[in-house]
Amino acid sequence: MSEAAAVIEIRNVSKAFGALTVAHDLNLVVRKGEIVALLGRTGAGKSTVLNMIMGNLSYDSGSIRVAGFDPYAEFRKLRGRLSVSFQQDRLLPWMTAVENASLGLRILGKSKAEALSVARTWLARVGLAGAEDKYVHELSGGMRQRVSLARALAVDPELVLLDESFSQLDHVTSKALRADFSRVVREFNKTCLFVTHRIDDAIEMADRVLVLEHGASMVLEERIVDDDRTDGERRATLHGRIAAAMGGQDSE
């Protein structure tokens, strides 16, 4: 069976801010339909990598391709192909839940009616049916994060990037949201790269776990199978390996 096409392809990328090297000769490939977790201790370069993939940050050498385009040099060409859900929900307070979820679609040029209709469907998929017309301040933290995920998914992107999207939620809400998100992403065969510092998030959601250390160099790559999630012993062993690669750091 041939390998799926690469949605993210990072080859020998280096990046420095003055004398500080934040990425050195980094290689990373995420294929279509994969959910990949990017872990690392604070300062390992996770955010730098994510910002380079998002096109917010240039790189000094190597090459980055996202859906076939250079995300920095061809910033506009990734319009509609990539969306991001951030650590904070970043909802616009003057919009209702459904208006927030439809924001990306409106920016992509869909009519208001069509965008709202699609956004309603996505809100229902992430468990927010009935809350569409509530303003941001009327929603709980978990509900707001669900709106943020619906906003990211509603544009039907090839790639969804999550930047610690579940880390500010309580354990129960975070677990429920992770499960819902994984289900939706797999159901619609989306490609997802998510940055997290929580090992359990990575094991539960990802097909593959990548651990970075300072300078964004890869120190561990683990493929996750269902048994790793369900078998307590295997899970504990995997957790230990990842934690060791992260220098024993895990927030949970």
Add this chain to the structure above:
Amino acid sequence: MKLTVEPKKDVYQPISRPPVRAAREGGSHGLGEYVPTIVVSAALVAAIQIASWFVPPYIIPSPAAILQATWHILTDDLGHVGITALRLFIAVAFAITTGVLIGIVMGTQPRVRPYLRSLVIIDTGIPALSWMLVAIFWFKDPEIRIFFILSVILIPFYALNVYDGIRALPKELIDMVESFRPSRWHVMRFLIGPHIVPYVFLTTKSVIGYAIRMVIFAELVASAVGIGARMNLAQSTFRIDTIFAWTLLLVIFNLTLQALVAALENVVLRYRPETEIR
């Protein structure tokens, strides 16, 4: 498109309220809030009544004489109120439009910003009286004089507050919107426009009393019609009761406009949470 603004805040807190909120809420908890106003008004009426017993009526007229003059204005001179209100409305509408545009350019165009900002700040340093006298020399038509005076006085308030509003735009929201690769119009339509609306309301509420004083003063020196012109006439004919009556109507006019703006603000900014400070 990359939006270039100078972020003022590092952390976005979506349910926190902008500073204008406190002014808007100002204790809207029923009729109780009007009691102090009623008490103070009654005390003023009583003071005028008592004073009118001891001084001649051309110094302080009785409340009854003031009411009579007010009735006369309401029945015979109401058109002047309409003229003043129309002048005020047109000038404020123009000042909002122009000031917001200047503020947006200042907030989004770093190369133009220092020059526009300097221009606006220099404008704020020019006394209103200077503009009035200059307008008399420059323009023959009293309507243009008044429009010019009000515009040059009000525009800087809107420009500076809108600029400040754009600086306060959380960087997190800009990054979120830009992750969808928006056009400049989309950034304006979905982010900057709605974000600056509270700042426009705040400015309007702050300047409305000042704008009324300015239009009256401008009418007094530069026009034959309008409340200011009628007050000038009353002064030259020694009708102090009429001056008191116009003053009373101006206070009511100001309060009515403030209430209208506040009501409009409550509708437009209904997304903001009600907050109680204990």
